[in-house]
């Protein structure tokens with residue numbers, strides 16, 4: 001659906017004069033907008049989770065809570081403001097009487113072309129060239145647009161507070177900058193989470209899925225989804241069964257930004273057309289040149 | 301076996317009655333009772349008093365001169381304000397039913413349709429000042445006021461919706477030009493300013509500030525052009541909001557050209573508001589445009605809705621999703637209701653000369669347009685979002701009370717302005733022998 005719709009948008013480009021939809025307009029003031037992911041050549045840093053190696057011990061979830069100063073005594077049932085990393089115990093068996101549990105660690109995918117960054121009203125979200133999508137809690141106004149924009153439904157919200165802010169994982173951007181491992185990758189006892197350069201991880205992942213004896217689904221989730229993500233997954237069962245949505249290869253931000261960038265063109269066109277109409281119709285209706293304002297104004 | 305969609309519909313209906321109808325009815329009856337208490341006979345007899353009025357009696361008389369619904373509306377507004385204070389003090393989680401899967405709800409739906417309904421202000425200003433159809437001029441003042449109140453209420457509700465409402469000004473100092481919500485906020489702010497300036501003549505008319513009045517006399521045409529430009533930007537970028545939500549909005553509604561659809565339908569909604577306002581102000585305030593002119597505005601509606609329908613359905617044909625129109629269960633029902641009640645019926649009605657000549661039928665036609673667009677905005681923002689297992693959304697009592705309070709505030713201010721300011725000047729009582737008008741101050745005493 002999305003691809004055809006996007007083609008349609010391009011085909012619709014000729015109506016740019018009507019509302020400027022689809023026209024890529026190089027607007028000068030767009031310097032104010034966050035830059036589009038100037039990723040370093042090797043793809044920045046990333047994490048690879050091999051779900052087949054995960055035993056569901058939830059050490060990563062606990063380490064994440066500790067690292068982010070979140071309460072460790074609750075039992076989250078999904079991603080939430082107190083669990084930015086959540087180990088989801090998925091039943092992947094098609095037969096309800098014989099459940100088969102496959103854990104998967106879920107968190108922000110730190111997309112390469114993040115919809116949340118494009119959507120954020122106040123530019124509180126930013127994609128670093130090294131990989132992480134970071135968040136400035138001093139800017140956020142809590143509008144929750146990012147929650148709807150994110151194709152993975154990742155950003156959470158501090159519903160319980162009087163002044164609520166958005167919360168999400170940023171792949172421990174501070175630890176990464178200090179040359180350390182993200183907390184979850186460090187905590188995992190089985191090596192299910194690997195941290196490194198994105199292109200190295202893709203090479204490792206490709207070796208695993210191409211292994212003839214391998215049990216893997218032949219797809220690296222996150223390699224191309226919504227323009228690629230800094231979180232990669234391998235699995236032995238279909239990714240949708242693990243709760244990872246099937247997504248197109250382009251970010252939802254693309255169509256939206258295409259339209260947003262046409263704004264100056266739309267404004268100029270509408271204003272010009274209206275001004276033209278004013279002079280044409282004034283001539284046609286042969287009205288006096290002064291504008292007859294309300295007769296009662298100042299009529300004392 | 302009863303089909304599941306039917307059961308769903310019945311449950312939603314029951315919820316609406318229980319959660320919205322009941323509290324509203326209860327509040328209205330208390331208000332009615334209070335109003336009877338507030339307007340005892342001795343306020344009347346106070347007029348024969350020896351000229352010295354206590355403030356209490358004076359206030360009583362002023363209230364007495366206002367229309368009967370005023371105290372009810374004032375009370376609903378006060379309750380809404382109380383609920384608003386509770387929301388700000390308690391936080392979003394405690395006061396709303398919003399959740400991880402439904403971070404936006406009733407309030408955003410309200411913002412969407414209220415902005416569309418307020419489209420009358422830019423449409424009419426463009427018709428009168430840009431297209432030079434000055435015959436519609438007399439309807440400008442009430443329409444601009446409706447628009448102004450609509451946008452002001454949207455600003456209040458938007459503020460209620462922010463997790464950090466104390467930082468509402470951040471969108472001014474931290475711009476993100478890629479964000480549709482950024483553009484919406486800016487345009488609404490600027491356009492509300494335009495509306496305030498457009499409304500100034502009414503506020504200043506009875507003052508002696510001649511310089512300001514002279515300045516305002518030069519402004520209508522540029523203001524109409526700026527206002528229509530800003531409106532075309534934010535009416536459409538309210539649609540752009542949903543372009544990024546390709547994974548959540550149902551394919552029948554999701555399209556990258558949703559901004560265009562929002563913009564065109566806002567023109568239809570705006571025209572319908574002016575037409576409905578024509579009949580309502582005729583009935584309630586005994587003043588209105590002549591039905592000939594109201595019908596003249598109604599003539600535009602089939603054209604605008606026609607363009608809307610062609611683009612909306614044309615896009616589905618182009619994509620090849622026409623089959624979904626009939627095969628998507630509840631979604632089909634919603635889509636067809638929108639298209640039949642909100643588009644087809646008004647096109648037919650306003651194409652008929654008999655309908656345009658009748659105040660009552662024009663009102664019916666206008667209400668169907670407004671209903672269709674209201675449903676469309678709620679469909680996009682709420683009803684057709686892909687369900688997330690384990691989550692449902694229905695607004696909480698606080699959300700509803702704040703919403704009702706905002707509606708009440710609109711009626712409250714409108715009544716006051718109509719009572720004390722020259723809002724209906726130029727709108728002569730038409731097609732009827734003039735009656736004493738409760739809205740003219742000289743009749744208030």
Ligand code: SF4
Nearest residue numbers: 108109110111116150
């Ligand atoms: S997963 Fe969602 S929240 Fe995380 S970077 Fe991507 S769009 Fe943003």
Ligand code: SF4
Nearest residue numbers: 120140141143144146
């Ligand atoms: S909730 Fe905060 S981070 Fe998310 S879009 Fe709004 S301002 Fe940006």
Ligand code: SF4
Nearest residue numbers: 054055057058060188
């Ligand atoms: S720490 Fe490793 S093994 Fe344990 S739940 Fe997390 S990913 Fe799985």
